[in-house]
Amino acid sequence: MSTAVELQELLTDGEEINIVCHDNPDPDCLASALALGRIAADAGIDERHILYSGTITHQQNRAFVNLLDIDIQSFDPAAVEDRPADSLLAFVDHSIPGENNQVSPGTPVDIVIDHHPAEEVEARFVDRREELGAAATILAEYVRALDIEVDSTLATALMIAIRSDTIDFLRGATRAEYEAAGFLQEDVDEEMIRQISSPSVSGATLDAISTAIDNRMTRGAILISHVGRTSERDSLPQAVDYLARLEGVQTAIVFGIVEDTIHVSARSPDPRVHVGNLLRDAFEDVGSGGGHHDVAGGQIPLGIFADYTTDDEQLLDIVERVITDRLSVELNISEDEET
Known part of the structure; x- marks a missing residue:
């Protein structure tokens, strides 16, 4: 069974998913959360929430959220720590409760998708690949393997995330990043990429x-x-x-x-x-x-x-x-x- 199918099968157990971003999320985290939400929707989950703590102050990150109209909400501890059994908790671009997030240490996590080094990562589903340049690369792979519909918003978000975390493929880019970019290229909004890549500076x-x-x-x-x-x-x-x-x-x-x-x-x-x-x-x-x-x-x-x-x-x-x-x-x- 492929990793993407394992994730899909786990998602069918849930009625709700809370996708928690790390504090002060960047494009890689936000795009990964958006993609996981699309995969969850395809698996039949109607209640989907992208949650974050901290602030989004970087000009590119603000432009990313505003221009792509990503629906994100402030993190509420009660929403994830007192959740019912059919409510899933997912981390993208980070791995451990209490580290770079406001989730209480020891909180059970259902899904972890990450590319950062970490120790003792525990979840029902874990896909952590330190060799990759971006978490969005993993999500692009899932979207492709599961034949999820890719519109310009999702393609643009994932492309910007990969480009941002690899500094336009100059840092940490692997063959997987190039393959993901090739898959997404046909559907990206080039004008949107230009706008998000060149925001004003405060x-x-x-x-x-x-x-x-x-x-x-x-x-x-x-x-x-x-x-x-x-x-x-x-x-x-x-x-x-x-x-x-x-x-x-x-x-x-x-x-x-x-x-x-x-x-x-x-x-x-x-x-x-x-x-x-x-x-x-x-x-x-x-x-x-x-x-x-x-x-x-x-x-x-x-x-x-x-x-x-x-x-x-x-x-x-x-x-x-x-x-x-x-x-x-x-x-x-x-x-x-x-x-």
Whole structure:
């Protein structure tokens, strides 16, 4: 029995499905959720919900949701933790309750479809392929195998997701990504792709990137910087993508405070550095972190710095020192290496 058919058979057991995105979902997560919803509809599930926590602030992500008119709802813990037996819970583009999502740890999960490294993933159905460049690749494979109708919205969403997570097939793309793109190409809306790929940039994002440029610290081929406090969480990956292009830099890490959480974003084409493991090891005792060897992110609740919240400038100084010190220990660099 094929993996796609196994999924289809599991879906026939349900009357409802709650597809939970990870916090602050990106195109890969959103498109995968959309595709799983279409597969669930084909299997006879009428009640389908795509749920998310956090915010959608990245300009491309907002354009993705608005222009493709994706129906997403704010996550309600009661909807998944007190669900009836015929209500299915699915994760796409993430794997474990409580890690990069607001589902309580230990909550039973029915379906997991992911391409990120993870340990001890438990669900009735698990398809996790670390070798792939995007979760959307797996969903495109299912859609094709199950002969699900592909309209321009679904094809465009999956294509953008694959392109986004592989940086236009320049990072982590495998033969499966090219095959999925070939399958989807006939039905994509090229004009929609152009609009979503070139959204306007907010002033807050530009300010955050500028701050990261000013605060950059390089030690050999490693760059660490911060954006201070920002309202635009997704300015961090945009800032680190920009700084990673600096000549001589092989590993770039940018952090910043968004509301009551410290967010960290990392990039590294250096095969000697696995930034997913680096962020996990650096922050697992105070928050969470992880990802691929070249792209990763982390979150640390600001509660550990609660004693310093009365003075924001002091808070920023403390956060900068603590986060930088933790990263320096994991990267095995010292202050006298700073340039």
